Every structure is written in C-alpha cells, then in structure tokens.
Amino acid sequence: MSQKETHSISVALAAATCTLLGSGISATVDAQEEPAWDFNTSLLYYGEDGDRVKDFSVSAIARRMFIDDRYLTLGLTIDGLTGATPSGAIRQDVAQTFTRPSGNAAYSVAAGVLPLDDTFKDTRLALTAGWQQPVGDTSQVSVGASASKEYDYLHLGVNAKFARDFNQRNTTVSAGIALSMDSLDPVGGAPAPFSPMLDVGDTSNRLGDQDKDVLDIVLGVSQVISRDLVVQANYSYSKSDGYLTDPYKVLSLVDGTSGDTLLRSIAPGVDGPSHQFLFESRPGERTKHSIFGQAKYYMNGKVLDASYRYMSDDWEIDSHTVDLRYRIPFGANRYLEPHLRFYTQTDAEFYRLSIPDSLPLPGHASADYRLGNFDAITAGLKYGWRTHNDNEMSVRIEGYRQTGSVPADQLIGNQVSRDNFPDLNAIIVQFGYRF
C-alpha cells in the first residue's frame, strides 16, 4: 500500500470517527495533538510591461494551533513598489511638462507618448492578526485586526466573523463584518478637487491629510452537495466614506473643438506645467454590492474550482468575474493547475477622458483607467509538489492583460485618432512554501 493510500484511508477514518463523536473533523484530530506552528510563505514578482509598475513582495502567514480547535493566525507582507503609472493626462502631438506630485520639480513627456507619473516608489508593510475558536458544538467565531503602512497611507482595521453549522455540518451559514479607518498623507499634500496643476513650488491648492472609512459586511452559505461537490454563495456589502479621490491623478482641460489640451502660460524663469491639467474629483461616498458563487468538484483526483462574482456600485460600475482552476495530480505528490480568469467592467458614471472647456465642469470627473470600460484576462499555470519531509512547494506563472476603450461620445476632435486606452500587460510569478 502506498503512503498516499494510507494517508487517504486514515483521513477517511478520522473524519468518520470524529463526526460520529459529534465534533468537527479537525476539532478532534487537532485536540489530540500538541500545539504547533504552521507556516505558509510566498515570494511574489508582479511586473507590468514597459516602465510601469513592478512589485516584489514577501508574505508569511503563521498559524498556531491550540487545543480545542482554537487558532492564532499572524500575517506579514512587505511590498516593494516601483515604476510609472498613467497620470490621467492624454497624449498630445507636442511634448508636455508636468509638476511632480510633491510640487518640488517638473518632468516632461515626449510628443505622442502617454503621460506616466514616474515618481511611484513605495514600500508597504502589512500586518494581520486573528483568533478563531469554536462556540458550542456547532458554531465558530473569529476576530481579527489589520494594519498597513505606506509612505503616504496608513490603514487600521478590525473584523469579526460568526459561522454556524447545520444539517450534520453539511450547511454552514456565516456573517462577517470589517471596519477600516484609513489615513492619507499624499506627497506634497492632497490637492483640492478640480484645482489646477500649479507651478513648481506653488502649493496653494493643497489640502491637509485626508481620511477614508470602509465598512464591509459579508453574508455567506456553504453547502456540501455530495461526497465530491461543495458550493458556497456570498453576498457582500461595502460602504466607503471620505476622501476616495486619487490625489495623484489629473485630467487634461481640452479645447472643445480640437480636443487638444489647452496651453498654459508660464512666467519666465519658472518651472511649471506646459498645458492645463485639473486634479480629479470623485464622490465622497461609494456603496458596492457583490454576489459571489463558487463550486468545487472532485473528479477522480482532479479538482475543478469555478467561481463567479457580480459587482454593482452607485458609481454605476458593473463587473463580472469568472475564475476557473483545474488541479490535475500526477506522480505520487505532484500536481499542475491551469488557471483562467475573465473580468469585464463598465465605466464609472463620472469617468472622463478629458474635460472640454466648452462645457461647465461636471460634478465629478476622473480619467483613471481603472474606472474605465475594460476587459481583462488572466491565464496561468501552477506547479506544486510535496517534499520528502512532507512540506509543500509551488510555483505559478500567470499573464494578465487589460484591454479597454473610451466611450465614443467622449472623444473630441483629434482624440479620435489617438490610442486613448493603451493595453496593460503584466506577469505574475509566485513561489510558495508551506511547512
């Protein structure tokens, strides 16, 4: 008998025995073991093409098991981010000059090139802590806290979740709540919405620090359908309040006929923007609703993991996400897992490519491509194996591609012939080790 067969029989026997005794599978098995730490670690590289964003990330989750099925979970992530990101300004047939977000210097972009803000460089440290334990025979409660710090951003959060099993543990109903209290301290100060980009050294349009609060509620049901099939359905509500504007994004103020960005006069001896740009303005509230469904199906050792999410918010963004993973075991301890993800979203009600000077200013406007109309596809492959000392390793390589378009009724004059929504291509490489 192989080691694998022995293991699966022992798992089956443990499952049957424990459940007959009236407690969860892991509950009784764990209760018989000494407290111990488990670690799940990862190294990640995320890189976009050209000079755009790159992220090197190290993550670790440590879990300590205590008697009676109680767990302490601690998480740590360190991100090192570099690269350039679209500023929101449109391409021009002439070179453009911008004041950096700090207000202390200027940079130029060549004619015909998409303006990217190349000052994006940050280190992010994120910490999480959680405690989970049973309540009575059929319920579980967990509480947690999270914090993360970037140069210009501080996040503090708390969360709690309650889950109850029914129907011989075949049905689990859960409810969770999370609160975030975030503070923004943008480089150079947060600009006033719709204020113009000013000369180097002029910070008269900068506001002080800003805050953002987020409330998340998740209600879920998971159901065992058969020996090989388990499904879950979640409803999520998310409400954000506060400064939801991106302090580094701008819009081009354009001529209402030619669509070209208006020139700006600069005093001699002063550095400053060559054209007229306005800082973006988003509403101070956002409410999102999501429905998520997932099924996991076991087919003679292979596992299909399929999920779908629909999201709709009061910024009039609707999105659909389909995620498919298919785990194929081979050899004694190895597997391959192809992954496909499809995503599509509609643009926010206030998404604008530019602001024409011939019309009054809209209530809100943003040229952030992430609020635009686009599709995205992720395709990847993961290879995993169990080491001789029973630890697990995996490596996955994935490609991510976004293709979008600006609504035709927003294109003015010369904008029609320009590439206003360039594709985004990224590669994701992640190495995982569990021990």
Place this chain on the structure above:
Amino acid sequence: MKRTVGVGAMTILLCTGCSSMGVEPWERDVLAKQEMQLTTDEIEAATDDHIYFSKEASSGGRGFGGGGCGCN
C-alpha cells in the same frame, strides 16, 4: 429593491433545499482534503485580491473587500 428581493428568494430556496443535501459523516474523506477546501491557499487568494484591487474597480466577494492600501 428588486435585486434585494431576488437575493433573499435565492437564499431561502438554497436553505430549504439544503436539508436534503449533503453526506453522512463517514463520507467526508474527499471533502477533508486540502485541495477541496473553498480557499486552498490563503496567501495566493490574498495576493490575487490585492493585485486585482489595485488594477480594477471591483474587490472582495470571496471575503472582505481587500484594500488597506493606497493603491486604489
């Protein structure tokens, strides 16, 4: 409003149908496998949530909405 009623009706249908579904306690060998857990790898799931939160207008669904960063 229509959407809320629809979600409520689906939830009730799902729950009333649940009592006749499921497995006996001794049939949980497959469901106990790590690869059959709804979230197989927490770090990978968190990584994906973080990447897509940063690049798209949607987040969450599986769990809380992600975030905790100035990237979006």
